[in-house]
Structures are given as C-alpha cells and as structure tokens.
Amino acid sequence: MNKKALHSNWLAAGALLLALPTAYFILINVLNGFGISSMYEAAEPTLDSMGIKEGLGWNINLLLLFGPILAILLTIFQVLNIELKFTKEEFLLNFSIQKKWLPMLVTAFSAGVLAFLFLYALGENCNC
Numbered sequence: 001m002n003k004k005a006l007h008s009n010w011l012a013a014g015a016l017l018l019a020l021p022t023a024y025f026i027l028i029n030v031l032n033g034f035g036i037s038s039m040y041e042a043a044e045p046t047l048d049s050m051g052i053k054e055g056l057g058w059n060i061n062l063l064l065l066f067g068p069i070l071a072i073l074l075t076i077f078q079v080l081n082i083e084l085k086f087t088k089e090e091f092l093l094n095f096s097i098q099k100k101w102l103p104m105l106v107t108a109f110s111a112g113v114l115a116f117l118f119l120y121a122l123g124e125n126c127n128c
Contacts, residue, residue: 012074015071018070021063022063022064023109068111068113068114071106072111079097080095
C-alpha cells in the first residue's frame with residue numbers, strides 16, 4: 001500500500017468519526033420513538049452535560065449539525081477529480097470519480113445522515 005492511499009484512508013476514517021455521533025443520535029431518537037428507550041436514557045445524562053438542550057453554540061449541537069457536512073467536504077475531494085480546460089474554441093469541464101471505496105462510502109453515509117436530518121426538520125416544521 002502506498003503512502004497516498006494510506007493517507008486517504010486515515011482522512012476518510014476521520015471523516016467517518018465526524019459523522020458517527022449524528023448517526024448515533026438519530027438512531028437513539030428513532031428507537032426512543034418506537035418505545036425502545038434504554039439507549040436514549042443511557043446517553044441522556046452525557047448529552048445533557050454536553051449542552052444538547054441548549055441552542056446552537058459551542059456545544060454538541062455543532063458537531064451533530066456540521067459533523068456530516070465536514071465529513072462530506074473531507075471525502076468528496078478524495079474521489080472527485082475536476083479537470084478544466086480553456087481553448088479558443090471551447091470550454092471543457094470534466095468530472096470523474098475515482099474508485100476509492102472507503103471515501104465513497106463515507107461520503108454516501110454522511111449524505112444520507114444529512115438527508116435524514118433535512119427530512120426530519122422539514123417534517124417537524126411543516127404546517128400541513
């Protein structure tokens with residue numbers, strides 16, 4: 001394994017660590033909604049001490065909201081290759097995706113977490 005591949009795997013693993021707290025928070029809240037409240041009750045004192053019930057500030061809420069966004073930004077540029085060429089006659093813009101499975105999976109996982117957060121916020125605030 002070359003040094004560049006090892007570096008990208010560490011970066012993707014770090015990005016996954018940024019997205020996992022949000023996924024865990026979503027999981028325990030969904031399970032709590034279905035009546036399985038033991039995981040939520042176990043995590044509630046820790047989350048309360050980290051400031052989960054407060055508004056946005058320098059607390060856990062920033063990690064839950066911006067962790068998946070930062071994870072996407074860290075991994076998308078590992079797999080996305082953008083090539084831009086200008087000539088007199090044309091403007092050429094090529095996008096290609098490299099097959100690096102761990103960064104691609106972390107990007108897809110983080111995008112799914114963000115999509116779930118968006119749909120939840122949309123459904124909770126809908127005046128239907």
